[in-house]
Amino acid sequence: MGSSRSTRHLAAVAIVLCSLQDLVTAGGRSPVIIIPGLAGSVLEEKVNQANPRPWYWFCQGKHDWQVLWFSLQAASRPPCLLDEMQIRFDGATGRYHNQTGVEIRPYDWGGLTGVAALDPDAPAYSGTYLELINGLKDEGYQERKDLFGAPFDFRLNAEGLQQVGFFKNLTELVEGAVAGNPGTKATLIAHSMGALATTFWLARKGDQWIDAHIAAFISVSAPWQGSPTALKGSISGDNFDISVIPHDLLRPLQSTAPSGPWLFPAADxxxxxxLVETRGGDKYRAADAVKMLHDLNLTQQAELYGRSHAATYPLPKLRVPMYCLHGSNVSTDYAFQYDVDHFSAAPPPAPANRTTGDGDGTVDIRSLMACKEFGPQVKIFDFPNASHLGILQQKDAVKGIIDLIQTGNTRRHLYRRFWQSLQQIKNSLLQPWQQVLASRRAGSKLS
Structure with a gap:
C-alpha cells in the first residue's frame, strides 16, 4: 500500500515537472523582428509604361527596380512619385492594384536596409529604427541571423496586405527565425501602424502557433483607437509640420491610400x-467619417472605410505578453477648423485653427493608452516629451526596448538552467521506481 502511494506521489511530481517544461522557453537569445510604421518602410518600384504620363515629360516611362520611397531622386519629381504610388481599388473584384505598368514592393525583405532609415542612401539623416538596430547589434545581434526587418507596403490596409502576401511572408519569417535559433521564440517590435498590422495578423493566428513562436510583442507609438491627424491627411494634406513642404503636397496619396481610413479615430x-468643422457650420464626428469623405468626393476612401477601419476596431484579444511604449506631453492635434463654407471636390486650404491636447504629436494620449484593453498581460511605458517618431531615437526609449528584450533573454537563460536542474532531480527520483514498475509489469505478464 505504502509503495503504491509513493509511486503515485512520484508520478505526480513527474507530471508537475513535465508541465513546468511547457512554461519554459529553453533556448538562447530571442530573435527580433522589426515592423515599421506608416511611411517607415522603404519601397522600390519597377516601371514599364508604353505611354508614360505624357503630361509629365520628366517622368521615367521604363526602369528596372529602384528605390521609390524614400529617395532624393524620386522626391525630385513629386508629380511622378505621387502618381506612381497611388492605389486603385476594384469594388467588383475586391482587389487592390497599382497604376498600370507600375510594380511596387518592400525593399530588402528580412534584412535591415528596408526598415533602418527612410532613405537607404542617407541613413544618418533619415534614420527611423537605426538607433535600435545599432543598439541590438552592440548586444551581439546579427542581421538575418537573429535580427530581421519586415517592411511592408504602407499604402495598403490589412485586406490589401493580405492580398499581397505580407502576412504569409511574416509568418514564414518568424517561423524561419525560430527554427534558425533553436529553443527560442521571436520578439516582435512594431511602430505605429505597424502595430495595427501586427495585431491584425496575431489575432488570426491560433493560440498554439503563438505559444510556440512568439515571446513578446513590443509596440511603439501605436494608434490603438486611431488618430484625428489621419483625417487632416485626407481632407487637406499633412506635411507633418515640415514648413518647407507644402501642406497639400502629399494629399493625392493621402486621400486615396486604403491605409488612411484604417487610422481614422474610433467612434467608441x-x-x-x-473633430472637423467648417466655417459654414458643418460638423463631423468620428462616426461621420464616411459622410465627410463623400462631401470631399473621396469616393475610394469612403468605399474602403468599413473594410479598413474594422480590421482592428474594436481591438481583438491577444494572448501574448505585450509591452506598449509611447510618448506624451507633446502638443497633439485632435480637432480642425477649416475656413470654407462646405467641403467639395476642391481640396480646402490648411486648417485655419486647431484644437490640441496631450499626446505624442501625432496620436492622442487616450488612443495610445488604449493598449490596456488587451488585458492584464500588458505593461505600458510612458516617455514624457517623446514624439511619435522621435521616440525611436530617444536614448531612454531605445534602452528600454533593449532592456525588455535582454530581460526576456536572461529570464529564458535562467529558466533553462532551472529546468536542467529539475530534469536531473526528476531522473534521479524516478529511475529506481521506473525499474520497479518495469519489473512488476514483466511479472504480471508472466503470470
Whole structure:
C-alpha cells in the first residue's frame, strides 16, 4: 500500500515537472523582428509604361527596380512619385492594384536596409529604427541571423496586405527565425501602424502557433483607437509640420491610400466630440467619417472605410505578453477648423485653427493608452516629451526596448538552467521506481 502511494506521489511530481517544461522557453537569445510604421518602410518600384504620363515629360516611362520611397531622386519629381504610388481599388473584384505598368514592393525583405532609415542612401539623416538596430547589434545581434526587418507596403490596409502576401511572408519569417535559433521564440517590435498590422495578423493566428513562436510583442507609438491627424491627411494634406513642404503636397496619396481610413479615430473613443468643422457650420464626428469623405468626393476612401477601419476596431484579444511604449506631453492635434463654407471636390486650404491636447504629436494620449484593453498581460511605458517618431531615437526609449528584450533573454537563460536542474532531480527520483514498475509489469505478464 505504502509503495503504491509513493509511486503515485512520484508520478505526480513527474507530471508537475513535465508541465513546468511547457512554461519554459529553453533556448538562447530571442530573435527580433522589426515592423515599421506608416511611411517607415522603404519601397522600390519597377516601371514599364508604353505611354508614360505624357503630361509629365520628366517622368521615367521604363526602369528596372529602384528605390521609390524614400529617395532624393524620386522626391525630385513629386508629380511622378505621387502618381506612381497611388492605389486603385476594384469594388467588383475586391482587389487592390497599382497604376498600370507600375510594380511596387518592400525593399530588402528580412534584412535591415528596408526598415533602418527612410532613405537607404542617407541613413544618418533619415534614420527611423537605426538607433535600435545599432543598439541590438552592440548586444551581439546579427542581421538575418537573429535580427530581421519586415517592411511592408504602407499604402495598403490589412485586406490589401493580405492580398499581397505580407502576412504569409511574416509568418514564414518568424517561423524561419525560430527554427534558425533553436529553443527560442521571436520578439516582435512594431511602430505605429505597424502595430495595427501586427495585431491584425496575431489575432488570426491560433493560440498554439503563438505559444510556440512568439515571446513578446513590443509596440511603439501605436494608434490603438486611431488618430484625428489621419483625417487632416485626407481632407487637406499633412506635411507633418515640415514648413518647407507644402501642406497639400502629399494629399493625392493621402486621400486615396486604403491605409488612411484604417487610422481614422474610433467612434467608441471619441464619441460626440466634433473633430472637423467648417466655417459654414458643418460638423463631423468620428462616426461621420464616411459622410465627410463623400462631401470631399473621396469616393475610394469612403468605399474602403468599413473594410479598413474594422480590421482592428474594436481591438481583438491577444494572448501574448505585450509591452506598449509611447510618448506624451507633446502638443497633439485632435480637432480642425477649416475656413470654407462646405467641403467639395476642391481640396480646402490648411486648417485655419486647431484644437490640441496631450499626446505624442501625432496620436492622442487616450488612443495610445488604449493598449490596456488587451488585458492584464500588458505593461505600458510612458516617455514624457517623446514624439511619435522621435521616440525611436530617444536614448531612454531605445534602452528600454533593449532592456525588455535582454530581460526576456536572461529570464529564458535562467529558466533553462532551472529546468536542467529539475530534469536531473526528476531522473534521479524516478529511475529506481521506473525499474520497479518495469519489473512488476514483466511479472504480471508472466503470470
Amino acid at each position: 473613443l471619441w464619441g460626440d466630440k466634433v
